[in-house]
Structures are given as structure tokens and as C-alpha cells.
Amino acid sequence: MTPLLSVQGLSKSYGRHVGCLDVSFDLWPGEVMGIVGESGSGKSTLLNCMAGHLAPDAGRVMFDTRAEGPVDTLRLSEPARRMLTRTDWAFVHQHARDGLRMGVSAGGNVGERLMAVGARNYAGIRASAVDWLDRVEIDAGRVDDRPGTFSGGMQQRLQIARNLVTGPRLIFMDEPTGGLDVSVQARLLDLMRGLVRRMGLSAVIVTHDLAVVRLLADRLMVMKDGRVVESGLTDQVLDDPQHGYTQLLVSSVLQV
Amino acid sequence: MTSFGQKYPGGPGAEPLDIGTHYNFAYLDEQTKRMIRRAILKGLAVPGYQVPFASREMPMPYGWGTGGVQVTAAVLVPEDVLKVIDQGADDTTNAVSIRKFFERTAGVAVTGRTQDATVIQTRHRIPETPLTADQILVYQVPIPEPLRFLEPSETETRRMHALQDYGLMHVKLYEDIARHGAIATSYAYPVMVAGRYVMDPSPIPKFDNPKLEMDAIQLFGAGREQRIYALPPHTRVVSLDFEDYPFEPSKADHACALCAATGSYLDEIITDDAGGRMFVCSDTDFCQSRLSGATP
Numbered sequence: 129m130t131p132l133l134s135v136q137g138l139s140k141s142y143g144r145h146v147g148c149l150d151v152s153f154d155l156w157p158g159e160v161m162g163i164v165g166e167s168g169s170g171k172s173t174l175l176n177c178m179a180g181h182l183a184p185d186a187g188r189v190m191f192d193t194r195a196e197g198p199v200d201t202l203r204l205s206e207p208a209r210r211m212l213t214r215t216d217w218a219f220v221h222q223h224a225r226d227g228l229r230m231g232v233s234a235g236g237n238v239g240e241r242l243m244a245v246g247a248r249n250y251a252g253i254r255a256s257a258v259d260w261l262d263r264v265e266i267d268a269g270r271v272d273d274r275p276g277t278f279s280g281g282m283q284q285r286l287q288i289a290r291n292l293v294t295g296p297r298l299i300f301m302d303e304p305t306g307g308l309d310v311s312v313q314a315r316l317l318d319l320m321r322g323l324v325r326r327m328g329l330s331a332v333i334v335t336h337d338l339a340v341v342r343l344l345a346d347r348l349m350v351m352k353d354g355r356v357v358e359s360g361l362t363d364q365v366l367d368d369p370q371h372g373y374t375q376l377l378v379s380s381v382l383q384v
Numbered sequence: 385m386t387s388f389g390q391k392y393p394g395g396p397g398a399e400p401l402d403i404g405t406h407y408n409f410a411y412l413d414e415q416t417k418r419m420i421r422r423a424i425l426k427g428l429a430v431p432g433y434q435v436p437f438a439s440r441e442m443p444m445p446y447g448w449g450t451g452g453v454q455v456t457a458a459v460l461v462p463e464d465v466l467k468v469i470d471q472g473a474d475d476t477t478n479a480v481s482i483r484k485f486f487e488r489t490a491g492v493a494v495t496g497r498t499q500d501a502t503v504i505q506t507r508h509r510i511p512e513t514p515l516t517a518d519q520i521l522v523y524q525v526p527i528p529e530p531l532r533f534l535e536p537s538e539t540e541t542r543r544m545h546a547l548q549d550y551g552l553m554h555v556k557l558y559e560d561i562a563r564h565g566a567i568a569t570s571y572a573y574p575v576m577v578a579g580r581y582v583m584d585p586s587p588i589p590k591f592d593n594p595k596l597e598m599d600a601i602q603l604f605g606a607g608r609e610q611r612i613y614a615l616p617p618h619t620r621v622v623s624l625d626f627e628d629y630p631f632e633p634s635k636a637d638h639a640c641a642l643c644a645a646t647g648s649y650l651d652e653i654i655t656d657d658a659g660g661r662m663f664v665c666s667d668t669d670f671c672q673s674r675l676s677g678a679t680p
Contacts, residue, residue, distance in 0.1 A: 207547045214551070229555070233562055236555045243558065244551025250561055250626040272562050 130192050132157045132298060132330045133178070138187030140177050146354040147173035151187070153349060153359065157297070160324060160331045162345030162362060164338060164377065170354035171334045172302060178332065179219050179300045180209050191216075191298070214241050218291035222303035224283035227290070228275045234261060234286055235271040241294045260289040264319060281312035285319065292323065299324075301333045305340055317343050338381055342366060350374045410457040410490040416440055420458035420612070424603055427614035432577030433545070434528050439610040449482055449507060450607030452524035456505045459520055459603070460486065465493045467501035472509040472649070472666035479507070496669050508571070510592040512648045512670040515600035517617060523586040525606035528613060530574045530584040550582050553624060561629055570634065576622045583613065585621075591633045591649045596621040638663040643674035 131154035140147040148170035155161050163171045177184040180201060190198045201209060221227035228237055238257040247253050258268045264285040275283050284304065291299065305313040321344055324331055333344055341348055341362055349359040350371065358371040369375045408414065423437035442450040466486055470479040474496040482505060483494050495501050498513040505522040515521060531541040534552045553574055560568045573590035577583045585596055586604060602615040615621065625631040636650040641662040648670055650663040665671035
């Protein structure tokens with residue numbers, strides 16, 4: 129079996145400041161990888177390098193494409209990479225506003241990726257949009273409303289629907305529950321867990337919320353100052369942290 | 385009836401001012417015309433692609449056809465016969481001023497008859513009479529970028545064109561149907577040119593879209609936006625649509641009240657304060673030719 133995503137020696141620095149340094153890992157089909165660390169530890173830089181939003185200084189990001197097997201996505205042509213980002217890949221932003229078109233109805237938001245890959249049947253696109261709104265627990269009656277009229281949690285769910293409509297195999301998430309209140313977070317996590325399991329998605333989730341990775345992630349990487357300081361099975365890392373920083377991180381969680 | 389070839393200044397009959405020594409032929413200097421011609425040639429070589437050009441200040445405000453005027457100036461030769469229309473009419477302010485401008489600065493012959501013209505500058509219409517291979521149609525374009533109101537960044541729209549990333553264009557049509565039950569875009573209806581570039585055909589009514597595949601050369605000039613693009617003769621031009629909501633060229637469902645034509649694009653004219661209205665051909669030359677019995 130080949131890993132779906134294989135990151136090898138990925139480094140990115142901003143001048144003298146290190147973003148991330150020599151990060152390597154494999155992500156297997158159906159696996160969810162969590163990346164935790166404090167602000168400025170390089171986890172978002174790493175995610176953006178993997179997703180093609182930033183150009184890393186060194187390293188390779190091999191993705192197991194449906195047609196040609198593993199290819200280095202950093203060396204792909206721009207059209208091929210864009211195609212990948214709207215078919216097999218998905219990216220969920222922390223702020224739904226970054227990932228949604230606020231001037232376009234919910235249905236249009238969900239349908240955009242379908243239309244971008246050539247769907248030209250209005251009824252079909254609309255049916256998929258309604259179906260996906262239903263799957264993320266948004267009332268189908270709101271298909272023609274703009275995202276601006278939605279609550280924060282609904283916007284985030286809409287963003288997830290918009291990303292998953294083309295049936296991607298890999299989803300990148302940047303703090304997907306950030307800025308939401310805890311009950312909304314819980315429902316969103318529940319939803320994501322269901323979707324990931326049912327669709328057999330692989331995911332890379334960047335967060336500073338250990339509860340999120342505990343619920344969603346199979347494996348965990350802990351980052352500090354741009355480096356991976358510890359990695360392993362989620363429960364193992366969280367229950368028996370080895371590295372000093374991980375111990376600090378785990379012990380810093382407020383117990384209620 | 386419009387009368388052409390009036391002498392200026394001083395109204396009909398006055399001797400024209402001798403301006404030959406003051407202006408270069410067709411107002412623009414030769415270097416500028418060469419620059420514009422290069423942009424036109426590039427536009428013709430890559431149909432539908434917006435070629436940037438160094439748009440000049442013209443003696444008229446932006447939005448009055450400065451792009452079209454510069455393109456016309458660059459293609460005019462002394463033997464040309466020029467026709468200028470504004471929304472199909474030869475006798476509206478914009479058309480009259482631009483026609484006089486070239487009469488004065490280029491000394492070319494002018495006409496209102498579509499079939500007699502060699503260069504036709506137009507604002508927002510394509511003449512009803514089919515154009516021929518030895519004619520050039522010059523459009524005045526306010527906003528050349530079809531993606532402008534979907535994506536405000538010019539850098540991003542250029543990248544989208546380069547990568548043929550046109551999903552967003554259909555999102556707009558989707559929104560139209562979702563909101564109005566049909567594609568409500570009725571003018572400046574986006575087209576796919578030669579299977580490659582999405583192009584704004586300038587604000588012509590979508591009734592005119594099928595005519596974009598024609599024998600004549602079509603040049604588009606946007607002065608304020610500094611873009612020129614072009615359609616060589618017989619270029620394949622497809623109006624964007626959905627399978628279940630196909631493109632429909634539409635017009636007012638009437639016959640012309642003057643010439644009784646049923647297949648021409650109509651203007652609605654309000655005739656009194658009591659709700660009276662009539663529908664007449666927007667192409668004045670077409671209408672008058674039919675009325676005078678000449679075959680248009």
C-alpha cells in the first residue's frame with residue numbers, strides 16, 4: 129500500500145525566521161493526522177506548504193493521484209495543481225469567510241466546485257447542493273440564502289459542504305473549530321467525525337485544541353519552533369507525553 | 385432623416401476649418417497608432433484574450449467610447465467609409481460626435497448605410513444587416529473583464545484566464561437561475577471564444593450574441609481599462625449556459641411599429657404620459673431602409 133500523502137523534508141523559512149524545518153511524515157488512506165503546537169510553532173506554515181498555498185524552500189509533497197500514482201505536487205504545473213485542489217483535495221479555513229464566497233448563495237457556494245470541474249446541469253448541481261446542505265445539517269430551505277445570514281457554526285458547516293461536494297480524498301483543516309462556542313464545536317466535531325469515517329477521508333488537522341485531536345485524529349504530531357518534537361498515536365502521545373514541551377502542553381489543558 | 389457630411393463649424397453649408405495642418409490623420413500620432421495596431425494584431429492572434437495597451441487621453445471623457453475611438457483611429461485609412469452607431473442609432477449624441485470627430489480629423493467619408501461602410505464603430509449593438517468580409521466592426525467596451533464583478537482583483541482574474549479557471553462564471557449564471565428562475569443576464573452576456581477564453585462581448589443585448597460568429601473582423605476597445613481584444617472572422621463563439629437552461633437570444637415580443645420587421649431587436653419608446661408605448665427597431669438604418677423600400 130502506498131501512503132496517500134508523503135511529506136519529505138519540508139522546510140520553509142521567512143528570511144532568518146524559521147517557519148517549519150525538515151518535516152517528514154506519511155499519511156495513509158483513511159487516516160486523520162493531527163498537528164498541534166502553540167501559536168507560531170509553524171503548524172499553519174506546514175499546512176499551507178502541503179496544500180500548495182505557500183512555496184516551501186525544500187522538500188517534497190508526494191500525493192497518490194488517481195490517474196498517475198504518487199506525484200510531487202510541488203513540481204506539478206499550476207493548472208494540474210488547481211485541478212487537484214478542486215477535485216481530490218479540500219481546504220477548510222479557520223475563518224469561514226476566507227473559504228466562502230459571501231456574495232453568493234449557499235447553493236452557489238456548494239455548487240462552485242462542481243461547476244469548476246465541468247458540471248453544466250442546473251438541476252443536478254442544485255440537487256447536490258441541497259443534498260450536501262442536508263448532510264451538514266443545514267435546512268434545505270436556506271439554499272438560496274447568502275452565507276452572511278448564517279451563524280458562525282453554520283458558515284463553517286457550509287464551508288465543509290462546499291469542500292466535500294466533489295468527493296475529495298484528502299482534506300486539510302486549519303483550526304476548523306476556532307472561534308466557535310463549545311456546544312457548536314461539539315456538533316461540528318461530531319459531524320466531521322461522521323463524514324471522515326463514512327467517506328473514508330484522509331485529513332490533516334491543524335489545531336491548538338487538544339480535545340479536537342483527541343476526538344478526530346488517529347495520529348498526532350507536536351510542533352515547537354518549526355520542528356516536530358514528538359509524534360505517535362494520539363492517545364499514546366496525549367496519555368504518555370515524552371517530550372518536555374508535550375508534557376507542558378498536555379498539563380496546560382484546563383480541567384473542568 | 386439624419387444628414388451626413390455637414391460642415392463644421394458654423395452648421396450646414398459652412399466651409400470646414402482647415403485642420404489638416406494641425407492634426408495627424410485620424411487624430412492620433414503614427415507611433416501611437418502602430419502601438420494600437422500591434423495590440424490589435426495580438427488580439428486577433430489570440431481571440432478573446434485581453435491585450436493591454438497604452439490607452440491615450442482622447443478629447444472626450446472616459447465612458448464615451450475612447451477605446452473604440454482609438455481602435456477606429458488605428459485602423460482607418462483615407463479611403464474608408466465610416467459608420468458610427470450608438471445603441472443601433474446613427475443619430476444619437478455619441479454616434480454623431482464620434483462621426484464628426486473622424487470627419488474632421490481624418491476627412492474620411494461617412495455613411496449611415498451599413499452595407500456601404502467599411503469601418504463601423506458601435507456602442508452596444510451589432511447591425512441587423514449581416515456584415516461582410518471587407519468590413520470591420522469596432523466595439524466600445526466599458527468593462528472588458530467578464531469576471532470583474534465576481535472577482536475584484538485584476539491579478540487574480542488574469543490568473544483565472546490563464547488557467548481557464550472559469551467555474552465562477554457559471555456560479556453567476558447559477559445565482560441568476562436560483563434567484564430569478566431563469567438566466568436574467570440580458571446584455572454583456574459572457575461567451576466562450578474558440579474554446580479557450582471567456583469574453584465579455586461588451587454590453588450588446590444577448591439577442592446579438594449569435595451574430596458574433598460573422599464574416600467581418602470584430603475589434604473591442606476599452607479606453608479607461610486599457611484593453612483591446614478581438615474576434616477574427618468565423619471564430620467560434622459560444623454563449624455560456626446550462627444543459628437544462630440553454631442560452632436564448634431574446635427580444636421584445638412585438639413587430640416593429642414602423643417597418644413591421646419581426647426579426648430585429650426592438651427599442652421600447654414611451655410616447656405619452658398615459659402609458660402609451662411603441663416598439664421600434666433599434667437599428668435605425670435597418671428600419672429606414674425597409675421603410676424606403678430598399679433591401680437592407
